[in-house]
Amino acid sequence: MIEVRNLSKHYGSHRAVDDITFEIDEGEIVGFLGPNGAGKSTTIRVLTCFLPATAGTARVAGHDVFNDSLAVRAAVGYLPENVPLYPEMRVREYLRFRGKLRGLSPPARSAAISRVMQRCWLHEVINRPIGQLSKGYRQRVGLADALLHNPPVLILDEPTIGLDPTQIRETRSLIRELAHDHTVMLSSHILPEVEATCQRIIIINRGKLVAAGSPAELRERISERARLIAEVKAPAAEVTPAVRKLAGVTELHTSTVDGWTRLLIEARGDVREAVGSLAAARGWPLRELRRDAATLEDFFVKIVADASAARD
Amino acid sequence: MRNTIAIMQRELLSLFCSPIGYIVITGFLLVTGVIVLRAGVFGPGRPATLREVFFWTPFVLTFVIPAISMRTISDEYRNGTIEALMTAPVTDTQMVLGKYLASLAFYVIMIAATGIYMLLMEVFGNPDWGAAVAAYLGLLLLGAAFMAFGVFASSLTRNQIVAWILGTVPLLLFACLGFFMVDLAEGRVRTMLQQINVMGRFGQFARGQVESDAIIFFLGTAALFVFLSIKVVESRRWR
Numbered sequence: 001m002i003e004v005r006n007l008s009k010h011y012g013s014h015r016a017v018d019d020i021t022f023e024i025d026e027g028e029i030v031g032f033l034g035p036n037g038a039g040k041s042t043t044i045r046v047l048t049c050f051l052p053a054t055a056g057t058a059r060v061a062g063h064d065v066f067n068d069s070l071a072v073r074a075a076v077g078y079l080p081e082n083v084p085l086y087p088e089m090r091v092r093e094y095l096r097f098r099g100k101l102r103g104l105s106p107p108a109r110s111a112a113i114s115r116v117m118q119r120c121w122l123h124e125v126i127n128r129p130i131g132q133l134s135k136g137y138r139q140r141v142g143l144a145d146a147l148l149h150n151p152p153v154l155i156l157d158e159p160t161i162g163l164d165p166t167q168i169r170e171t172r173s174l175i176r177e178l179a180h181d182h183t184v185m186l187s188s189h190i191l192p193e194v195e196a197t198c199q200r201i202i203i204i205n206r207g208k209l210v211a212a213g214s215p216a217e218l219r220e221r222i223s224e225r226a227r228l229i230a231e232v233k234a235p236a237a238e239v240t241p242a243v244r245k246l247a248g249v250t251e252l253h254t255s256t257v258d259g260w261t262r263l264l265i266e267a268r269g270d271v272r273e274a275v276g277s278l279a280a281a282r283g284w285p286l287r288e289l290r291r292d293a294a295t296l297e298d299f300f301v302k303i304v305a306d307a308s309a310a311r312d
Numbered sequence: 313m314r315n316t317i318a319i320m321q322r323e324l325l326s327l328f329c330s331p332i333g334y335i336v337i338t339g340f341l342l343v344t345g346v347i348v349l350r351a352g353v354f355g356p357g358r359p360a361t362l363r364e365v366f367f368w369t370p371f372v373l374t375f376v377i378p379a380i381s382m383r384t385i386s387d388e389y390r391n392g393t394i395e396a397l398m399t400a401p402v403t404d405t406q407m408v409l410g411k412y413l414a415s416l417a418f419y420v421i422m423i424a425a426t427g428i429y430m431l432l433m434e435v436f437g438n439p440d441w442g443a444a445v446a447a448y449l450g451l452l453l454l455g456a457a458f459m460a461f462g463v464f465a466s467s468l469t470r471n472q473i474v475a476w477i478l479g480t481v482p483l484l485l486f487a488c489l490g491f492f493m494v495d496l497a498e499g500r501v502r503t504m505l506q507q508i509n510v511m512g513r514f515g516q517f518a519r520g521q522v523e524s525d526a527i528i529f530f531l532g533t534a535a536l537f538v539f540l541s542i543k544v545v546e547s548r549r550w551r
Contacts, residue, residue: 084393085396102400
């Protein structure tokens with residue numbers, strides 16, 4: 001549904017987006033993740049035909065964003081970052097105006113407005129001027145606008161930014177619901193946000209694509225280098241050589257905690273069983289043995305840090 | 313076409329929702345009202361004509377018209393709504409045309425309000441309706457040209473005050489310079505100045521003379537600046 005090939009966008013000498021390639025299939029819900037200033041909004045603006053690319057191509061719903069821009073725009077529902085709206089218009093007037101631009105006939109327009117009004121909980125404010133609305137309601141108006149023409153592709157730039165926790169939960173469940181009959185691409189700089197809603201994550205940093213995959217796949221990549229924490233009652237001098245000999249162990253740190261020896265083991269694969277049997281064979285009392293499951297958060301932080309370090 | 317009309321309607325609604333629209337109309341009517349009074353049009357024995365009013369109108373319009381058009385495009389950039397607008401299936405041409413036509417419609421409504429002077433004259437005297445129709449045609453054409461320049465000024469900046477200044481100053485210089493320099497210059501320069509003398513061209517209409525070259529001059533100027541505005545909006549894609 002969305003195909004991006006070697007896309008670059010430079011602002012003067014600044015490379016906002018640098019040779020990015022990815023694909024999003026129909027019906028997928030994909031999170032576009034990166035720290036602030038990573039190039040998320042720029043990529044999205046190219047995909048929604050607001051900005052032209054410096055190099056590379058992008059196709060949305062089978063149309064090229066540069067050569068067939070009107071067809072792309074007709075197929076996309078877009079919620080821009082910061083949700084720009086006309087403050088002097090009433091919500092209903094605004095949605096009616098947007099419906100006209102989307103080419104909806106008057107009956108189709110009223111039907112669409114009542115549909116999105118329901119989906120985005122806009123009943124209370126439908127006749128209020130947009131300038132008087134709270135941030136949360138403005139966000140909903142923006143989302144309602146993106147859904148108005150029932151587009152096959154939804155592109156949402158930071159859809160939950162500025163919302164309170166209840167609204168965030170409501171918006172997430174709405175997005176998950178929408179994924180049943182739309183292809184959704186949403187951007188965020190908050191990982192749990194993406195983890196909670198998306199089937200697949202694309203991580204970019206400093207304009208470069210650094211990782212892509214399902215949350216499970218990304219987690220697997222880190223769990224290969226999992227850390228193990230164990231505490232045994234035995235002198236460190238005795239424990240260290242024995243544990244080092246175990247297959248897969250790459251690194252070991254020991255420390256003493258009130259008479260117990262605390263082991264921090266880095267290993268390829270899962271060595272819990274080996275450590276357990278070693279302790280049993282030697283007769284060391286064992287009071288803790290756990291795998292320090294790396295979260296995606298760690299992964300995200302690490303990737304971003306690595307990429308930054310590599311650049312510097 | 314559908315999009316142009318939708319944008320035009322929205323723009324008009326926004327002009328009538330903002331205080332600026334009313335301030336502009338009030339200011340314009342106030343100034344023309346004062347001119348009508350000062351001209352003593354309704355004095356006994358005076359000719360029932362708005363000629364003197366029409367003489368001053370272009371000067372007033374150099375201030376008023378950029379005030380109508382100053383928000384059109386600059387505000388879209390300042391509010392960021394340009395992003396919502398240009399990611400909907402709307403072309404740059406439709407956007408600029410819709411905004412231009414809305415400003416022009418607002419201008420026509422404003423000018424129509426001065427029709428009250430004509431009605432009063434009809435009650436108290438016997439005005440020359442032929443000359444009046446020609447003068448209003450002239451006002452419409454002059455407005456079309458000035459408004460296109462105002463929209464062009466608005467496309468150059470995201471600050472509406474800057475847009476107003478960018479619109480007013482060149483129009484004022486253009487209107488005055490042409491008018492006052494024509495008599496000073498000689499030969500080719502004089503011919504050239506006569507060609508671009510906005511006041512002179514408008515004066516013909518005010519006297520009841522409808523000249524095709526003046527119509528072409530005003531419409532051509534309008535088309536040129538609408539075209540340039542579209543190009544400025546498009547230039548966002550070249551950067």
